[in-house]
Amino acid sequence: MITPSTLPGGTWTLGDSTVTRFGYGAMQLAGPGVMGPPADRDGALAVLREAVSLGITHIDTSDAYGPRITNELIRQALHPYPSSLFIATKVGATRDAQGGWPVARRPEDLRKQVHENLDSLGVQTLDLVNMRMGDAQSPRPGSITEAFETLVDLQREGLIRHIGVSNVTAEQVVEARGIAPIVCVQNMYNLAHRHDDDLVDQLAADGIAYVPFFPLGGFTPLQSQALSQVASRLEATPMSVALAWLMRRSPNILLIPGTSSTAHLRENTAGAGLSLSDEDVAELDSIGH
Numbered sequence: 001m002i003t004p005s006t007l008p009g010g011t012w013t014l015g016d017s018t019v020t021r022f023g024y025g026a027m028q029l030a031g032p033g034v035m036g037p038p039a040d041r042d043g044a045l046a047v048l049r050e051a052v053s054l055g056i057t058h059i060d061t062s063d064a065y066g067p068r069i070t071n072e073l074i075r076q077a078l079h080p081y082p083s084s085l086f087i088a089t090k091v092g093a094t095r096d097a098q099g100g101w102p103v104a105r106r107p108e109d110l111r112k113q114v115h116e117n118l119d120s121l122g123v124q125t126l127d128l129v130n131m132r133m134g135d136a137q138s139p140r141p142g143s144i145t146e147a148f149e150t151l152v153d154l155q156r157e158g159l160i161r162h163i164g165v166s167n168v169t170a171e172q173v174v175e176a177r178g179i180a181p182i183v184c185v186q187n188m189y190n191l192a193h194r195h196d197d198d199l200v201d202q203l204a205a206d207g208i209a210y211v212p213f214f215p216l217g218g219f220t221p222l223q224s225q226a227l228s229q230v231a232s233r234l235e236a237t238p239m240s241v242a243l244a245w246l247m248r249r250s251p252n253i254l255l256i257p258g259t260s261s262t263a264h265l266r267e268n269t270a271g272a273g274l275s276l277s278d279e280d281v282a283e284l285d286s287i288g289h
């Protein structure tokens with residue numbers, strides 16, 4: 001049986017909690033376009049239960065997924081939560097009828113979203129809330145202070161244990177850290193999108209986790225000749241190679257690949273433990289440079 005200590009990558013400490021570096025991103029459990037319920041509700045519940053039985057202790061979610069649907073699935077599948085389970089959520093956007101992600105970052109919006117997450121997850125305190133900045137495309141420059149201070153207030157009120165930031169520029173990370181400690185940065189990063197290379201290393205030096213979203217390319221699966229070549233040489237899938245590369249890239253990287261399939265979840269759990277040679281890594285490094 002796989003236990004947290006035998007999952008690829010071992011563990012990382014987020015504030016006062018230890019989590020498996022191999023985690024699970026729950027966004028893909030909602031319906032198409034991350035709107036509405038999944039076609040296969042029992043299948044979605046099975047993926048969540050399988051994640052926990054594989055030893056995964058870090059699940060990433062948001063009440064905006066569905067909206068509300070993903071959190072309700074997590075609650076139905078896993079509540080009462082094992083004490084080892086760490087659920088990270090995020091605030092800063094809502095959903096509109098077209099499936100868009102309008103920004104909602106006024107203090108009253110953020111308070112409402114924190115309470116919605118508490119309610120849909122069925123907890124009194126959220127383990128981690130990421131202050132999501134930018135828009136659906138990318139981070140955007142601009143001050144994070146007002147939004148971040150609202151989360152700090154909610155933390156003081158006991159509704160949030162740990163705070164992180166997401167979809168942010170390096171300058172916004174510095175700005176946030178000048179106000180209060182953060183335990184992680186969650187930005188888009190993978191083999192082909194390496195804009196945050198320096199940030200990953202700076203955070204590693206400071207003991208702060210970097211949690212790449214879209215580790216497999218998100219809605220557009222990673223595709224590259226070099227990736228396919230390395231994968232076929234290792235007789236592995238490109239997904240496994242992409243995850244193993246992230247695992248090896250830096251010890252502060254926590255993986256949250258998304259899937260709506262228990263077979264893919266198992267494949268990814270094993271794949272992230274694939275051993276890459278220096279030659280493999282050099283070839284893979286050429287993709288994003």
Ligand SMILES: NC(=O)c1ccc[n+]([C@@H]2O[C@H](COP(=O)([O-])OP(=O)(O)OC[C@H]3O[C@@H](n4cnc5c(N)ncnc54)[C@H](OP(=O)(O)O)[C@@H]3O)[C@@H](O)[C@H]2O)c1
Nearest residue numbers: 025026027060166213214215216217218257258259260264
């Ligand atoms: N902070 C933010 O702004 C932000 C933005 C986006 C996402 N996130 C978080 O990041 C997490 C990860 O991102 P993501 O789920 O969008 O993208 P991802 O992990 O890069 O890729 C997920 C996609 O890969 C497919 N996939 C997974 N394993 C596979 C396998 N072994 N073989 C073939 N296909 C496979 C999934 O399809 P199947 O369902 O068919 O497996 C799904 O379509 C999300 O779940 C969410 O929690 C955060």
